[in-house]
Amino acid sequence: MKIVLEHLTKKFPARGKKGEEVTAVSDFTFEIPDGSLIGLLGPSGCGKSTALNLLCGLEAPTEGKIYFGDTDVTDMPPELRGVGMVFQNYALYPHLTVRQNILFPLENLKGKQKLSKEEMNRRAEKAAGLVQIQGLMDRKPRELSGGQQQRVAIARALVKTPNVLLLDEPLSNLDARLRLQTREEIRKIQQETRVTTVFVTHDQEEAMSISDQIVVMKDGIFMQMGRPQEVYDDPASLFVAKFLGNPPINMFKGEVRKETLWLGDQPVLSVKGVPDQPVTVGIRPEGFILTENGPFAASLSRVEVMGRDVSVISSHPCSENPSVRSIITAETPVDRDAGSVHFSLKPSKVFLFHRETGARIPFSIS
Numbered sequence: 001m002k003i004v005l006e007h008l009t010k011k012f013p014a015r016g017k018k019g020e021e022v023t024a025v026s027d028f029t030f031e032i033p034d035g036s037l038i039g040l041l042g043p044s045g046c047g048k049s050t051a052l053n054l055l056c057g058l059e060a061p062t063e064g065k066i067y068f069g070d071t072d073v074t075d076m077p078p079e080l081r082g083v084g085m086v087f088q089n090y091a092l093y094p095h096l097t098v099r100q101n102i103l104f105p106l107e108n109l110k111g112k113q114k115l116s117k118e119e120m121n122r123r124a125e126k127a128a129g130l131v132q133i134q135g136l137m138d139r140k141p142r143e144l145s146g147g148q149q150q151r152v153a154i155a156r157a158l159v160k161t162p163n164v165l166l167l168d169e170p171l172s173n174l175d176a177r178l179r180l181q182t183r184e185e186i187r188k189i190q191q192e193t194r195v196t197t198v199f200v201t202h203d204q205e206e207a208m209s210i211s212d213q214i215v216v217m218k219d220g221i222f223m224q225m226g227r228p229q230e231v232y233d234d235p236a237s238l239f240v241a242k243f244l245g246n247p248p249i250n251m252f253k254g255e256v257r258k259e260t261l262w263l264g265d266q267p268v269l270s271v272k273g274v275p276d277q278p279v280t281v282g283i284r285p286e287g288f289i290l291t292e293n294g295p296f297a298a299s300l301s302r303v304e305v306m307g308r309d310v311s312v313i314s315s316h317p318c319s320e321n322p323s324v325r326s327i328i329t330a331e332t333p334v335d336r337d338a339g340s341v342h343f344s345l346k347p348s349k350v351f352l353f354h355r356e357t358g359a360r361i362p363f364s365i366s
């Protein structure tokens, strides 16, 4: 089922500041396609959980509308929305077995929705099968690992065959290996069930790896939505460029003069169509090509071998970071004793931003 947000806004009274308000979600207008998995991504406090709570009905919006398909659910109570929720802390009932935990949402159905015992058991087995915990049905939550508990929570959210599945930081209590495994499983389950899913995380790698599309947020504001690779390759703003990418993008103070990008006294790239102005420059670590007479010259600090790739760490007078990190293939010979390194730049990996507003400034390559 597709989800449509129209000017969705949520304001809270600011804690400890009488009369002031915090806008946790500001004028969200976008559509989540039916059957897709969307990663809501942004730093702590940007409004991710609030957005999710608005979708499931735990919070009422200050303004705006939410539609599931063609139905306006803005004022609909949570239990009628057909939403499955999974939280960071699993929120399983400790005194109930896995089976009883999964059955719980079905046992509480009312009126016409009520199911026979056989049907409830059939559905619980099916949900358990999806997350592969059939063998654990008679255990109590404390007898399960974190990853297994999270699978039970997902089965419980799926058992009512929801229209929409909402996951709030579901992997943050798991160790690194389980995180990786569980996120792949969530993706698999989502592809099998095709339930429209919104996944909240502050971990960009997690969101990028499993989402059909990501929504990047900052301070309650919608910054950009798109396929992970598209947003990475074509960030609309300085914030998005800095937020995505590991290792992070390298930032510089630069200047455009006569359609040439200058870093200090180095003319590093031709940038057609850009008027003369001071700019903030972002260069992805993979945007550097080691070239003897390359126009980008930096002092070599060290070389870090990472197996397939090599990180060349250098310093540049226009860098906004203490060091510049470039990643090149391990086959490229680097003279570690040379005091300096020279690079040419891949134009598609270089982004220009307005020095004051951080908005992206497009340029053509030739």
Ligand SMILES: Nc1ncnc2c1ncn2[C@@H]1O[C@H](COP(=O)(O)OP(=O)(O)OP(=O)(O)O)[C@@H](O)[C@H]1O
Residues within 6 Å of the ligand: 012, 013, 014, 015, 022, 023, 024, 042, 043, 044, 045, 046, 047, 048, 049, 050, 051, 202
């Ligand atoms: N009930 C509330 N009353 C007052 N302010 C609130 C309330 N809930 C959230 N906020 C504020 O709204 C903003 C967004 O909070 P929210 O929890 O949605 O962010 P988040 O991106 O989920 O953060 P995190 O990643 O840390 O969980 C924050 O400034 C928060 O302090």
